[in-house]
Every structure is written in C-alpha cells, then in structure tokens.
Amino acid sequence: MNDTSANHTTSGALQTTINLAVYFITFFVGLTGNLLVVVVIIRRKTRKRMNDFFVLNLSVSDLCLIIFCLPPLIYVELMGFVGSRFYCKFVWPMVTVSYCSSIYTITSMACYRCRVLLHPFELPPCKKTVLLWISTIWFLSFMVATPLIIASKFREDFHGSVCYEDWPSISFKRGYTVALFILQYLLPLLTITVAYIRIGIDLTRTKVRRASVTKHGEVSAGGVREENIKIIKVLLTIVILFAFCMLPVHLAWMSLDFGGKRGIEISEIIFRFSDILAILHSCLNAVIYGALTKHLRHGFVKYLLRPLSICYEIRYDESRTNSQRRRTNEPSGEEMETFSFRGKSSFSRKTVV
Numbered sequence: 001m002n003d004t005s006a007n008h009t010t011s012g013a014l015q016t017t018i019n020l021a022v023y024f025i026t027f028f029v030g031l032t033g034n035l036l037v038v039v040v041i042i043r044r045k046t047r048k049r050m051n052d053f054f055v056l057n058l059s060v061s062d063l064c065l066i067i068f069c070l071p072p073l074i075y076v077e078l079m080g081f082v083g084s085r086f087y088c089k090f091v092w093p094m095v096t097v098s099y100c101s102s103i104y105t106i107t108s109m110a111c112y113r114c115r116v117l118l119h120p121f122e123l124p125p126c127k128k129t130v131l132l133w134i135s136t137i138w139f140l141s142f143m144v145a146t147p148l149i150i151a152s153k154f155r156e157d158f159h160g161s162v163c164y165e166d167w168p169s170i171s172f173k174r175g176y177t178v179a180l181f182i183l184q185y186l187l188p189l190l191t192i193t194v195a196y197i198r199i200g201i202d203l204t205r206t207k208v209r210r211a212s213v214t215k216h217g218e219v220s221a222g223g224v225r226e227e228n229i230k231i232i233k234v235l236l237t238i239v240i241l242f243a244f245c246m247l248p249v250h251l252a253w254m255s256l257d258f259g260g261k262r263g264i265e266i267s268e269i270i271f272r273f274s275d276i277l278a279i280l281h282s283c284l285n286a287v288i289y290g291a292l293t294k295h296l297r298h299g300f301v302k303y304l305l306r307p308l309s310i311c312y313e314i315r316y317d318e319s320r321t322n323s324q325r326r327r328t329n330e331p332s333g334e335e336m337e338t339f340s341f342r343g344k345s346s347f348s349r350k351t352v353v
Contacts, residue, residue, distance in 0.1 A: 030283025
C-alpha cells in the first residue's frame, strides 16, 4: 500500500516536472518566435500579400494562448489550483478561442491558396476584405467559446478552489463536446483536405508556368506555380502538425463524456500527454514558418543576430576611438627631433632653432 502511494507520488511529481518544462519551453520559444513573425511581417517593406496577413493572424492567435493562458497554467502547476472567477470565465475559455482562431486561419489559408491557383487572373482582395475576413475568424472563435464562458463556474470551499462546467444536463455537455470536435477539428480538416485535393489535381494538370494578376490589374508573367508549391508545402506541414497535436485532446474529451467509467480511466491517461501536445503546438507554427519560409527565415536571422551586431559595433567604435586618441597624442614631426643625452633619446624638450 505504501509502495503504491509512493509510486503514485513519484509519478505525479514527474508529470508536474514534465508539464512545467514544456510550459516554460513553449512560453519562451513561442513568445520569441511569434513576436519575430509579427515584427518581420509588419516591418516588411514590400507590399504585404494575403498570405502575410493570415500568417500574422496565426501568430497573434498563438500569442494569445501563450500570454494569457500559459502563465496561469504555470502558476497552477507550481502552487496548486488557486483560481478565481476571472480565471474560470476568461483564461479557461480563451484556450478554446485561440485554438479556434488558429485552425480557422489555417483553413482560410488553404481555401485562399486553392482560389488563387484555380482562378489566377482574379484580382487580389483589398484591405477591407482582408480585415473583414480576419474579423470573421475571431468572431466565430468567440461564438464557439460562448457556451463554455456561460457554463464555466468557480467554486471555493474547504477542499480548495476549482473551475467546473455547470450544464443544464449531461446532454448539453455531450452536445457541446461533439460540436467542438466538429467545429474545431473535423470540419476544418475536411475543408482543408478538399482544398488540397483540388490543388493537387490542378498542379498535376498544369505543367507550364502560369501568369497572375497583380493588385493594379497588371498581368505578371512570373511563374507563380513554384511559389504556390512552396507555400502549399508549408501549409501541409502545419496542417499535419495540427491534426497530430489536437486529435488526442478531442479523443480524451469524447471518451470522458461518452465512455462511462472505462472512458474516464482512458481519458485520464490521454490527458497526461494531450494537454502537453496542445500547448506545444502554439509555438511550433512560428518555428515552421521561420524554417521553411525564405523571407521569414532571413528576418529571424537578422533580428536574432542584431544584439550581437550591436555589441560588435560598440566594441568596434571603442577600439576606433582609442586608436584615434593614440594618433592624436602622437608627437609631431618637430617633436620627433631629439637630441642625444648619454646615449638615450628624449622627447621631453623641443629643439629651438
């Protein structure tokens, strides 16, 4: 009995250590990577494309999770749950909002890339259309999380404090779980799959370079097919990563709500690593874009090496200043005229003619 209790305590401590390590790594890597994406895109001198706005929105979605959700999770792991009504009503549902915004942005990127390939001579959307599209993504994300915000409750007693979902009945809870699985996972992945199938068919049929239309209605003779293929590879990597990281957490909730006692045991096992995968996913999008996208990769290197270059410039300026000072303090030609005194040279006096 004591051995079982000791093993359980050791396992719990190990799980807490792993969670904290993942949370800290995700916080620093995700915060740095996504901020770099935002800075590189905003400060990009060339005209921003639709894909740039989607990547920017994807980084903002991940930053919302990293900034608003990770610090409370780290605090909970360190101190035990000492929550509040604000945590239950804002921080907890914000995880759902961030996940929805991320997957809806990825879905929009796939749909837009499909549209560009199938209709290359259509004009790119204007800024108002882009802002409306992104605003719709966030509106839908908050709408999906609204039932959770309403049902989330905070309770504090002599056992401690806890956040829980207070649904009118078990049917409402199960219905919301199924709705999240469909709206957060199944429907977006089906939409992306259909878009990529159409893209694949179009690319296999089209072996020649294709022109495109610029914002001003000019036909660009450059080959956009290769550029589209590069972007599609990046998007496919992100989609596969999303499907892999987010599937376990949905399976855990489905098992918890529909599996009975056996399902509760299974869900507890899945939750041990599903939450880690879901949190880790928030920092991987920026890493993928930084590694696979040329202008972002160059921007990452530029801004990451800037502190080193500043230090080098400071040290170079100091050495140059010291060199100039040495040249200023050197004696002039007149002062170089020396006289011999017991076999030694002296600069202490000027020669007067």
